[in-house]
Amino acid sequence: MMLSCDSDPDPFPPDAVCPEFDYTSFDGQTPTVSFSADIQPIFAQNCTEAGCHGNPSTPASGLFLSPAPDDPSFPADATTRAQIVDTYLVAPARTTPDKARVAPGEPARSFLMDKLDGSHACIDVSCPGNNCGQRMPRGHDQLPAEQRDTIRRWIAQGALAD
Secondary structure (H helix, E strand, O other): OOOOOOOOOOOOOOOOOOOOOOHHHOOOOOOOOOHHHHHHHHHHHHHOHHHOOOOOOOOHHHOOOOOOOOOOOOOOOHHHHHHHHHHHHOOEOOOOOOOEOOOOOOHHHOHHHHHHHOOOOOOOOOOHHHOOOOOOOOOOOOOOHHHHHHHHHHHHOOOOOO
């Protein structure tokens, strides 16, 4: 399967309706989520193909998420996990610097969740050229709700690099 990242044309047309996640009934505290046990495997399986977010030297949109599953450095050690979270995730998004990629404790304010949920085009932020990019992961179907909720829960629990 051919995958694309960054500025390649999106093989999936944008949604006609902007999906909004209902945080009012979301339990972000249970179960406890671990970056190393729960989040990194999701990122490695879904975000590192085609060189998108799996190479720290040239990550798409400046976002390194995990070594690829076939990389000898997978799973990432504690130092690399801390770098991924502190340097790449808890930072302003490149396409919309007025919004954090991940706002610890606040998944509703995290651009990563907007991109994964597909609501990034409907949020009130300023993106260069009024283009906030495409839903992620590009070239794949949307992550299942269970995986998105695991990431959402990790953010709600403080986005720790355990």
